[in-house]
Amino acid sequence: MGKTLFEKIWESHIVVTKQNEPDLIYIDRHLVHEVTSPQAFDGLRMNNRKVRRPDLTIATMDHNVPTSDRSLPILDQTSAVQIKTLETNCKDFGIKLFDINSPNQGIVHVIGPQLGITLPGSTIVCGDSHTSTHGAFGALALGIGTSEVEHVLASQTLWLEKPKTFEVRVEGKRSNPHAVTAKDIILSIIKNIGTAGGTGTVIEYRGEGINDLSMDERMTICNMSIEGGARAGLIAPDQKTFDYLQDREYTPKNYESLVDSWKDTLKTDSDATFDKQFILDINDIAPQVSWGTNPGMTCDVDEPIPSPDEYSNGDANQKKGAEKALEYMDLKSGTMIEDIKIDRVFIGSCTNARLEDLIEASKIIQGQKVTSSVNAMVVPGSQMVKRQAEEMGLDKIFIDANFEWREAGCSMCLGMNPDILSPGERCASTSNRNFEGRQGNGGRTHLVSPVMAAAAAINGHFVDVRKLDLN
Amino acid sequence: MKGNIIKYARDNIDTDVIIPGQYLKVHDYAELATHAMEGLDPDFHSKVKEGDFILSGKNFGCGSSREHAPIALSHCGVKAILALSFARIFYRNSVDGAFLLPIEIDQDAYDGISEGDEIDIDVSKNEIKNITKNQTYKMKPFSEIIGKIIAAGGLFKYKPDQD
Numbered sequence: 001m002g003k004t005l006f007e008k009i010w011e012s013h014i015v016v017t018k019q020n021e022p023d024l025i026y027i028d029r030h031l032v033h034e035v036t037s038p039q040a041f042d043g044l045r046m047n048n049r050k051v052r053r054p055d056l057t058i059a060t061m062d063h064n065v066p067t068s069d070r071s072l073p074i075l076d077q078t079s080a081v082q083i084k085t086l087e088t089n090c091k092d093f094g095i096k097l098f099d100i101n102s103p104n105q106g107i108v109h110v111i112g113p114q115l116g117i118t119l120p121g122s123t124i125v126c127g128d129s130h131t132s133t134h135g136a137f138g139a140l141a142l143g144i145g146t147s148e149v150e151h152v153l154a155s156q157t158l159w160l161e162k163p164k165t166f167e168v169r170v171e172g173k174r175s176n177p178h179a180v181t182a183k184d185i186i187l188s189i190i191k192n193i194g195t196a197g198g199t200g201t202v203i204e205y206r207g208e209g210i211n212d213l214s215m216d217e218r219m220t221i222c223n224m225s226i227e228g229g230a231r232a233g234l235i236a237p238d239q240k241t242f243d244y245l246q247d248r249e250y251t252p253k254n255y256e257s258l259v260d261s262w263k264d265t266l267k268t269d270s271d272a273t274f275d276k277q278f279i280l281d282i283n284d285i286a287p288q289v290s291w292g293t294n295p296g297m298t299c300d301v302d303e304p305i306p307s308p309d310e311y312s313n314g315d316a317n318q319k320k321g322a323e324k325a326l327e328y329m330d331l332k333s334g335t336m337i338e339d340i341k342i343d344r345v346f347i348g349s350c351t352n353a354r355l356e357d358l359i360e361a362s363k364i365i366q367g368q369k370v371t372s373s374v375n376a377m378v379v380p381g382s383q384m385v386k387r388q389a390e391e392m393g394l395d396k397i398f399i400d401a402n403f404e405w406r407e408a409g410c411s412m413c414l415g416m417n418p419d420i421l422s423p424g425e426r427c428a429s430t431s432n433r434n435f436e437g438r439q440g441n442g443g444r445t446h447l448v449s450p451v452m453a454a455a456a457a458i459n460g461h462f463v464d465v466r467k468l469d470l471n
Numbered sequence: 472m473k474g475n476i477i478k479y480a481r482d483n484i485d486t487d488v489i490i491p492g493q494y495l496k497v498h499d500y501a502e503l504a505t506h507a508m509e510g511l512d513p514d515f516h517s518k519v520k521e522g523d524f525i526l527s528g529k530n531f532g533c534g535s536s537r538e539h540a541p542i543a544l545s546h547c548g549v550k551a552i553l554a555l556s557f558a559r560i561f562y563r564n565s566v567d568g569a570f571l572l573p574i575e576i577d578q579d580a581y582d583g584i585s586e587g588d589e590i591d592i593d594v595s596k597n598e599i600k601n602i603t604k605n606q607t608y609k610m611k612p613f614s615e616i617i618g619k620i621i622a623a624g625g626l627f628k629y630k631p632d633q634d
Contacts, residue, residue: 020616021616022616035496036537038498078496082496127536129534129560143536143560145536145563145567145568146568151627159626159629195533196556199559229558231559294483317528324481414492415493433534435485435487437491441491
């Protein structure tokens, strides 16, 4: 019987395998950031261990960094300490660091692919759940905790239970791909499979609807695999993948011959089977807006907010969850999504802060102004994205429309740097999580695509972007 | 292992409410513990006692990979989480650092156990006794692999069987 892409990558990385034991898996690339690594480095020091492969380990700072003027000192002392600690750890253990002043600094999941560090068929880990992003290149990319970070630093391996396989097949063609985006596809998938639908599995996204996507769009899809509970998400590499990685700063020298070998091997065999399957037809899908406090609580932009009964299908906990979510979000069932007014707009995060995201959002706002009641910001995913956008004049379009144009970082995705919502503020956000307090204590998050966020900034409420001329 | 139950009858308790992002910069575990569950239940720290168990619904610990989540709970004295299901990264983090036991329960246990009940968990028999109500439930056994990591006392103490 044939094998899936996941199984092929897994098997080619087994160091030790025994019945009824976990497999010891070799890790090709380890990405490190300032928040989940300090205790791991402390552990190495305590046990007199070195980093086994500093040459396969790359670090940057993204979670804590302010996105305002980089020439100013960091005011939050605990953030400053965590950032300084990463600098010290990288120096002591010989790890390459893209620090706050590096032209390559950025969100770890944005810079990996941009620098050619993320490669098809490789295993990649990072102490961050959104590591699944790198699966867009046909890599097996896993988010791990700090104990596992320490284990990889020390041994370049991990003891892992082999996950199950889950095929998510995306069929059809979007009639308006500028209005219905990759974000809307992945939110639709999570709405259908649920936030635990992928638990214990690695998703492979397949089908015409995936093949048609650009690399930036595929990263948005794989990024949110974790929001569907999956261990990782991946997409088989194709010519778009190979072209994207050509001539990047860290692309291997023997790239051509690597591509030849990937073309033969990195695909699911036609007779392979998956443990689970879900099919989404995207011919008629609408822009998506989350209304609740997990990414599965999402509906079409032209729908009313469902009642807890409609949402829960008879499940008592689901119903209670929806009731609590509506209370936290200060929303009522039956309210049309387009009638929800917003206070803030955040275009950023490892989900949607790449160049194409900014290009698409800029088309919406060109020549217009953010409505006076709304505060809107754009935070490019990396310094490279920022430079590329500025070369195209996108910064001017955003600034002229009264958006703030910021330095690269995780910013308002997760409320651990100065960019946070105030209690009660409502935000149209291109990030990945609408959990209670995620963007700041008491803040209310609606997950949307960059074009939906941009249109909301101009209008002060959600707008069905299919009604706008976007071509 | 005996303890009393703190029950959160809901699904999808995420790591952002277990330990909000602003505290991920806190290096001192005792201080981290004072903010555990702050996003969900501001009274948690005043009511939790050494040896307590948390009971909850499906997909406990979903979201971020922050190991701070099981660390904060364990440094409050929480010894086990009983839930209908767990998000995988939280589950592994709990076991890897030997912070607490993630125990998967069935609907009978979830419905039968109430806030404050005294519970006795016997991992060797995969059994949960409700001392308060004199009921017994089954727990889902740990996979062989997870059981071995738990028995070893965490990821760094685990060694595969030598044969």
